[in-house]
Amino acid sequence: MRHPIDVTCCKELSLCSVPFLNRRLKSALENMEISKLFPVQVALWQEIVGVSDFERDLCVNSPTGSGKTLAYALPIVQKLLSASRVKYLRALVVVPTRDLALQVKQVFDAIALPLGLCVGLAVGQSSVTDEISSLVHLPGDDEDSDLGFFSPFWFQSKVDILVATPGRLVEHVHMSRGFTLKHLHYLVVDEADRLLREDYQFWLPTVLRSAQSSNNDGGGGVPYSPWNIRTCGRVDSGSRPHSRLAKVVLSATLTRDPGRLVQLNLHHPLFLSTGKMRYRLPENLESYKLICERKVKPLYLVALLKSLGEEKCIVFTRSVDSTRRLCKLLNCFGDLQIDIKEYSGHQHQRVRSKTLNEFRKGQFQVLVSSDAMTRGMDVEGVRNVINYDMPKYIKTYVHRAGRTARAGQTGCCFTLMSNDEVGRFKKLMKKAEASASLEYTVPFRLIEELHSTYQSALSELKECGGNPRISPVHRSKRKKRKTSISRE
Numbered sequence: 001m002r003h004p005i006d007v008t009c010c011k012e013l014s015l016c017s018v019p020f021l022n023r024r025l026k027s028a029l030e031n032m033e034i035s036k037l038f039p040v041q042v043a044l045w046q047e048i049v050g051v052s053d054f055e056r057d058l059c060v061n062s063p064t065g066s067g068k069t070l071a072y073a074l075p076i077v078q079k080l081l082s083a084s085r086v087k088y089l090r091a092l093v094v095v096p097t098r099d100l101a102l103q104v105k106q107v108f109d110a111i112a113l114p115l116g117l118c119v120g121l122a123v124g125q126s127s128v129t130d131e132i133s134s135l136v137h138l139p140g141d142d143e144d145s146d147l148g149f150f151s152p153f154w155f156q157s158k159v160d161i162l163v164a165t166p167g168r169l170v171e172h173v174h175m176s177r178g179f180t181l182k183h184l185h186y187l188v189v190d191e192a193d194r195l196l197r198e199d200y201q202f203w204l205p206t207v208l209r210s211a212q213s214s215n216n217d218g219g220g221g222v223p224y225s226p227w228n229i230r231t232c233g234r235v236d237s238g239s240r241p242h243s244r245l246a247k248v249v250l251s252a253t254l255t256r257d258p259g260r261l262v263q264l265n266l267h268h269p270l271f272l273s274t275g276k277m278r279y280r281l282p283e284n285l286e287s288y289k290l291i292c293e294r295k296v297k298p299l300y301l302v303a304l305l306k307s308l309g310e311e312k313c314i315v316f317t318r319s320v321d322s323t324r325r326l327c328k329l330l331n332c333f334g335d336l337q338i339d340i341k342e343y344s345g346h347q348h349q350r351v352r353s354k355t356l357n358e359f360r361k362g363q364f365q366v367l368v369s370s371d372a373m374t375r376g377m378d379v380e381g382v383r384n385v386i387n388y389d390m391p392k393y394i395k396t397y398v399h400r401a402g403r404t405a406r407a408g409q410t411g412c413c414f415t416l417m418s419n420d421e422v423g424r425f426k427k428l429m430k431k432a433e434a435s436a437s438l439e440y441t442v443p444f445r446l447i448e449e450l451h452s453t454y455q456s457a458l459s460e461l462k463e464c465g466g467n468p469r470i471s472p473v474h475r476s477k478r479k480k481r482k483t484s485i486s487r488e
């Protein structure tokens with residue numbers, strides 16, 4: 001950990017030059033229009049598939065949009081290819097949110113499905129019962145069960161790889177009959193600093209203990225969960241290629257604090273990092289500050305949006321309440337002619353996913369979001385990020401700004417601030433590498449022109465019940481939900 005490997009020393013590699021790359025995996029990548037591996041992907045390939053052969057667990061701190069998902073998905077899929085033909089759940093990826101899990105699953109699907117490996121999802125999108133029947137063969141699943149035969153496939157895993165959020169994962173471990181982590185070879189913890197910060201029903205000790213049970217009993221002994229029963233008709237135990245559960249832990253802002261990482265029980269961890277500092281912004285990102293009067297901040301935002309034309313854009317606010325308020329206000333600006341939608345922890349998951357899909361398809365142009373969007377989300381074509389409220393921490397700035405300038409593309413991050421916030425912004429930015437910022441101005445004339453529309457928008461907002469301040473009903477609902485809604 002004291003001697004991290006600098007990922008920037010790895011050069012991009014064309015697919016033809018990647019050593020040991022499976023032929024079918026190469027064509028799957030080509031179908032995704034990927035012709036080369038990015039530096040972090042080369043580094044992980046070397047450590048996992050190359051001569052190092054996953055001798056050590058890996059901690060990866062690499063900027064947003066640098067391709068971390070494929071960096072772990074690719075070598076893990078290649079490793080799973082050489083293992084037994086019987087299906088076992090052998091790779092588990094844990095991420096903090098459902099939308100992110102869906103995104104990660106898509107990457108795995110693209111490279112694993114053509115090679116006959118199955119990828120499952122445990123995120124609480126459907127009931128526990130429905131979800132488990134997509135992950136494990138249960139009695140009643142097949143024709144034999146109607147005849148009263150004992151099927152050799154009962155409780156056999158249907159998937160080789162599982163992408164999960166921590167809460168639902170723990171539910172399955174404790175309650176789902178037939179679900180087991182006994183055969184797990186690989187554990188990936190994506191957005192690890194976020195996942196380690198919160199307990200999520202002790203997900204980590206639960207996973208480690210549950211996966212550990214195979215080490216102690218050779219893969220076929222007493223299961224951890226009361227519901228786990230021995231897989232019937234097993235041909236082999238799916239024994240691990242490594243004597244341990246091999247782990248990859250990643251984030252664009254991964255901590256180097258051993259006190260925090262110790263809970264992962266890492267085996268001779270190797271730290272792979274980009275640059276010298278913990279926080280680093282994407283190479284092709286331009287950061288701008290936009291100084292404005294606090295009272296008329298929405299006016300400046302509208303002027304900025306107008307100046308950006310038709311470009312896809314995400315506006316971040318400090319809370320779910322501000323997100324709702326701002327979105328309503330912007331939609332009351334009659335002549336704005338920009339389609340704007342909200343994405344926040346206030347909304348039902350179904351609504352959020354729908355909004356995200358529409359945004360991905362380009363059906364509207366501006367997404368107003370709480371920090372629910374900051375972590376990991378990859379939306380093609382986002383050219384601008386706007387911090388309507390300046391983030392408190394550099395970590396938040398890094399994740400928000402990182403929704404643009406991904407995969408080597410260019411992008412801009414604008415932060416609105418009043419004069420008295422400029423000092424704090426400077427201090428904040430000093431904490432990150434490659435974080436020089438310029439001042440952006442919008443023509444004063446435009447602000448003046450917008451004044452009257454702003455006043456009418458405020459009145460309209462009041463009329464339609466979108467009181468800028470939170471109503472008592474709203475406040476009591478919010479109180480109830482306070483414990484369940486994650487602000488991120």
Ligand SMILES: Nc1ncnc2c1ncn2[C@@H]1O[C@H](COP(=O)(O)OP(=O)(O)OP(=O)(O)O)[C@@H](O)[C@H]1O
Pocket residue numbers: 033034035036037038041062063064065066067068069070251252375376377378402406407
């Ligand atoms: N080798 C590659 N060639 C071309 N595009 C790639 C390659 N690898 C990844 N990408 C694309 O780069 C984008 C960013 O990848 P990814 O989401 O994995 O980044 P990340 O490092 O996980 O970012 P974050 O820290 O924000 O989660 C995605 O759109 C992905 O399709």
